[in-house]
Amino acid sequence: LARREFNPFLHNAWMLMGKAQFQKGDFPEAAATFSYIARLYAGQPKITANARIWLAQCYTQMGWYYDAEDVLQKVNNDSLPATLAPAYSRTYGHYLLGSQRYREAIPHLLTTIKNEKNKRQKSREYFLLGQLYQLLQDPAKAYQAYGKVIKLSPPYEMELNARIRQTECFSYGELSNPAQVKKATDKLYRMTRSDKNKEYLDQIHYALGNIYLSAKDTAQAIKEYHQLTGRKIGFKPAGGLNTVHDALVYYTIVKEVLGQEWLNNELFRLGTSRLANLLLSDILGEETKFF
Numbered sequence: 001l002a003r004r005e006f007n008p009f010l011h012n013a014w015m016l017m018g019k020a021q022f023q024k025g026d027f028p029e030a031a032a033t034f035s036y037i038a039r040l041y042a043g044q045p046k047i048t049a050n051a052r053i054w055l056a057q058c059y060t061q062m063g064w065y066y067d068a069e070d071v072l073q074k075v076n077n078d079s080l081p082a083t084l085a086p087a088y089s090r091t092y093g094h095y096l097l098g099s100q101r102y103r104e105a106i107p108h109l110l111t112t113i114k115n116e117k118n119k120r121q122k123s124r125e126y127f128l129l130g131q132l133y134q135l136l137q138d139p140a141k142a143y144q145a146y147g148k149v150i151k152l153s154p155p156y157e158m159e160l161n162a163r164i165r166q167t168e169c170f171s172y173g174e175l176s177n178p179a180q181v182k183k184a185t186d187k188l189y190r191m192t193r194s195d196k197n198k199e200y201l202d203q204i205h206y207a208l209g210n211i212y213l214s215a216k217d218t219a220q221a222i223k224e225y226h227q228l229t230g231r232k233i234g235f236k237p238a239g240g241l242n243t244v245h246d247a248l249v250y251y252t253i254v255k256e257v258l259g260q261e262w263l264n265n266e267l268f269r270l271g272t273s274r275l276a277n278l279l280l281s282d283i284l285g286e287e288t289k290f291f
């Protein structure tokens with residue numbers, strides 16, 4: 001009679017209460033509940049490990065990273081049950097992200113993605129992976145991660161953002177083939193004509209600007225950014241301008257792509273004194289070295 005009543009399902013009720021407090025955002029109360037469960041069921045490793053994993057999530061949400069690491073270390077030292085390995089990896093990755101240890105977090109995020117069954121959640125995790133690779137200056141892997149987001153057919157806004165993020169992963173000059181540029185821009189141009197994208201036109205023009213900048217098509221990039229911001233950015237080529245013909249080529253590009261309004265000394269300049277002397281010589285009909 002002096003013994004405590006035994007109910008093999010009681011711990012589920014305690015865990016459910018802690019999770020409810022966590023979902024409400026009441027992390028201190030949830031932490032207290034999970035800490036109590038870990039003490040109450042100290043002789044049952046699986047229950048204790050699960051409670052500590054959730055406790056670490058609470059600490060991470062509160063910014064208590066030292067405490068989160070300490071709890072996770074205890075879970076790992078006590079031989080983690082195999083069934084809780086995905087939850088442990090997800091929680092440890094979250095802790096590392098909160099601690100801004102981004103490179104260390106990636107293996108845990110990859111494990112989380114591998115074990116994720118929900119397609120929408122998996123697409124969010126791939127998007128996060130792409131952001132991490134971008135942050136770590138690995139554009140090729142970031143591009144691949146965003147591509148996997150798109151293949152999972154996520155909600156439209158996420159798919160659009162993944163496509164836009166992909167355009168940020170091109171390095172300057174990477175798109176050197178006109179066919180590559182056309183392939184990269186065609187879908188975006190079609191998107192600008194769709195009524196459902198009216199709210200996203202700024203993002204789409206930003207993406208187009210990124211592509212043209214990567215393709216070294218500076219004039220077209222300026223045009224897209226102008227449609228995005230309304231600001232007029234000057235086009236001022238320099239280097240490799242050796243003949244009057246070079247000047248006429250750039251003049252024609254600016255006129256055809258950006259329009260007559262760009263043909264003034266504020267928005268269009270050719271940065272070479274040698275070319276200026278050549279132009280003056282052609283106009284005056286004799287060799288001139290004014291600059």
